[in-house]
Amino acid sequence: MKFRQVEAFRNVMLCGTTSAAAAEMNVSQPAISRLISDLEYSLDFSLFDRRKGRLKPTLEAIEFFRAVEESFLGFDKLECLAEQIRTKQPKQLKISCTPSLAASLLPLVLLEHRKYHPDERVIIYTDNIAPLITKLQANSIDIAIGLEFPDLIGINSEHIGCARFVFAAHKDHPLAKKDIITPEDLIGETVLSVISDKQPNYWNKISDSLESVGTSLKRTIDIDAAHTGYAMIAAGMAVGVIEPFSARVWGGRDVVTRRFEPHVSYTYDLAYPTGTRHHPSLESFAESVKKVASEMSEFQTSNFTEPALPKM
Known part of the structure; x- marks a missing residue:
């Protein structure tokens, strides 16, 4: 071996x-x-x-x-500790966040956090799931925000809310006239696909919901990030069942969102490296995340029932 x-x-x-x-x-x-x-x-x-x-x-x-x-965790933590000793890094908060939340949730969280820690240096990594998990397990970041984390050694996580995915299309698309979109409405449409290499097996809810009409869809555009998907939608090149957070950025760029049935929702988490010392700044940041999430229309935090859709 x-x-x-x-x-x-x-x-x-x-x-x-x-x-x-x-x-x-x-x-x-x-x-x-x-x-x-x-x-x-x-x-x-x-x-x-x-x-x-x-x-x-x-x-x-x-x-x-x-x-x-x-x-692996033993080696990764030793490397991280050696780097900190070598560079004598000042106090700072290292955050890793998935792209859609980095452009929607995170700015609001930092505005709240800065009220209590105005001079703290914040380092933000925008990562997809694999590098985000690697950073957590290597203990090279303090906290991460993203879709529900798998049960892995070296990671502790807690739920912050559940978000319902939406149908998104260009404002002039015929389906934009409907209030509710179903899989049958998508027959013959160019529907965005997520690159299979970029999504773990437990994120297959969207594919499962479209299985009944899968062979009738045009799958000619594969993406690995929601913002790329919204850009394709804004250009009128495709439609998609997609996370709702990036709609905050793209809603003013000719993109509309509609309710999609059947209900497709995903849980989102805060995560920490196992053994992290929860110092006041980290605890404050985590509380800011929970506070902002509870106020966002995309999230339903209380009981993980059907969340409200964002208004466009």
Whole structure:
């Protein structure tokens, strides 16, 4: 068993696919597949079931992954501590946030936080899920905000709310005249897809909701970020079932949102590295996140029932 093989396995588990793991390690997809095969040979048990081109971790893989994470976290934390000692960094708050929340929730949170910590230096990383998780597990950030985090070693999380995804289209699109959009309305339309490498398997609710009409949709544009999707929608190139937060930015750019049925919603979380010392600034920031989230129309925080839609 070699370190590179274990690293490849870890990245496949975190990223969800071999192609995403290959991008993370800057190698080819066949190289990742070969490393995984060599590791399975060395371990003498299978790590993944291969079905229709997708990888599903075996029970043995999940158990092995826990031990792998414990080993990696030890090295990552040592590297982070060494960097802090070497540079003698001043007090600062390091935040990682997914792109849609970084452009909607986060500015409002920082306005609130600055009332109590006006001189604190804040460092913001805008990340998709894989690098965000890596930063949390490496203890290189103080806090992260994003879609619900998987149950992984090295991460503690708490819910801040649930958001209902919306149908979005150019204001002149025929479907913009309807109040409620269903999958049948999308037959024959160019509907945005999320690049499969960029979404973990547990984020498949949108695909599941469109399964009944999937073969009747035009899937010619794949995206890896909501803002890119909204830009395509604003240009009249596609429609989409998409997160509602970026509509705050794109609502004034010829984009409208409508209720989509069946109900598709996702939970959003705050997350911390395990063992984080919750100093006053961090606690204040976390409270600001919860306060702002409770006031945003996109969120329903009290009981995770159907949230209000943002008004456009």
